[in-house]
Structure formats: structure tokens, C-alpha cells
Amino acid sequence: MTNGEAAEPKRRRSVPLWLETVVLLVVALVVSAVVKTFFMQMFFVPSGSMRPLLTNDDRILVQKVSYWGDGQVERGDVVVFADPEDRWLGPAIAEPTAVQKVLARVGLYPTGGHLVKRVVGVGGDRVTCCDKQGRIRVNGVPLDEDAYLAGDAEPSERRFDVEVPEGRIWVMGDNRPDSEDSRFHQDLPGGGSVPESAVVGKVWGVVWPLTRFELLETPETYGNPALQVTGARP
Numbered sequence: 001m002t003n004g005e006a007a008e009p010k011r012r013r014s015v016p017l018w019l020e021t022v023v024l025l026v027v028a029l030v031v032s033a034v035v036k037t038f039f040m041q042m043f044f045v046p047s048g049s050m051r052p053l054l055t056n057d058d059r060i061l062v063q064k065v066s067y068w069g070d071g072q073v074e075r076g077d078v079v080v081f082a083d084p085e086d087r088w089l090g091p092a093i094a095e096p097t098a099v100q101k102v103l104a105r106v107g108l109y110p111t112g113g114h115l116v117k118r119v120v121g122v123g124g125d126r127v128t129c130c131d132k133q134g135r136i137r138v139n140g141v142p143l144d145e146d147a148y149l150a151g152d153a154e155p156s157e158r159r160f161d162v163e164v165p166e167g168r169i170w171v172m173g174d175n176r177p178d179s180e181d182s183r184f185h186q187d188l189p190g191g192g193s194v195p196e197s198a199v200v201g202k203v204w205g206v207v208w209p210l211t212r213f214e215l216l217e218t219p220e221t222y223g224n225p226a227l228q229v230t231g232a233r234p
Helices: 017-038 098-105
Strands: 040-044 059-063 078-082 114-122 126-129 160-163 168-172 199-208
Touching: 040 199, 078 168, 114 126
Parallel strands: none
Antiparallel strands: 040 059, 059 199, 078 114, 078 199, 114 168, 126 160
């Protein structure tokens, strides 16, 4: 190199594109797994038991934040829960592919093998069906369910009178004639109720197809302060 000749800066060795892609993919999968575990998870609806709110093949997003810490499952919540006795679910759904299984593990593909129902009673509640007007009662208070029941469906064609054990919930589908819910499993441990520990989270909304996009709200009937009685959770 002669005097006065500027030295050329050394070129940095760039990270290979394939390695950068792998790193970004791993980071994305880790972030997705964390989101699935602590915040949100996607599921699909395999049946019409929650019509008209949810219908077959809807993709729903379940949020877990509401039940963090002292957060409790509340009456009126629409929740997704794991089959507590492995006896609630009907015929198995189509087996996912290997790729779909991997994506499901990190929350990037709707998960099957769970159920979605509405919480009608919580631990300490007495839930009965039905009064002279055909309404379900919770702690003696009749529920006005017209806002979400399917069509002209009766609140329940099956009679029952249960006290929900502490730490468990009584769940029912909105499409009562086509929902094998707590009413149909009273011979199992818990008398048809579901342990709160089996609850994955609260349904935040329908996210697919876009034509059915909707955010869920708790019906007003469950905000009735008369539902709160001694022995029932506040």
C-alpha cells in the first residue's frame, strides 16, 4: 500500500440468510408458545351445541387473562375446557396432520379435543329446572335466556336439581336440544359439574371466518345481584 492511499474498510461477514431465517422462526415459535400458555389460544368449534352464538368450524380466540391470580370463572362466561372425564366428547374429529400438530402446540393452529359451553352455575350455586314458566333458576332466581338460546328452544327438556360443588361449574350449551352438557353427565364424579382446573379460558370472540367476527359479552341476566346468595361465590 502506497503512502496516501486510504485503507479499505474490512467487510463484515454477514449472517447467512438461511441461519437468519431459522433464528427468526425459532423466536416466532417461542413467542407463540408463550402467548398460547399465558395469554391467548385458538380453538375451532366442532359442533352446533352453542348455536346461534357459535357454529360448526368457527375459529374462536380464548383469552386467559381474566382468570389470572384471583380471577374466577363467572356465571354467563362462555368457556373452553378439557374433557374432565374423557367421556363427554362424541365421535373423534379428523386427525390433524403432523404440521398442524406442531402449529397447534404453539397456538398457531386451532386446537381440538376440548368443549365450549356457557357457565350457568358456579361453586355453591343451586341450579334447578324448571319453574312453572319453564325457566332455569339459579339460587331461586329465574334466568331470562331469550337473548342467547337457539330459536324457540326450551331452556331444558331435562329436569334437574343440583348443588354445584365448590371449585366446579355447571355448564350448558345455548342450543339446548343439541347439547350434551352437564345435564347429561350427572352419573359422573361431580354430578355433571366441571372442575375449574379444567377450564382453559374465556372465549373472547369469533375470529374466523371474518363474516362471523364477533366479540362476546356476558348476557345481562347474569348480572342480577339477586343471584348472589350465602354459600355461592361472590
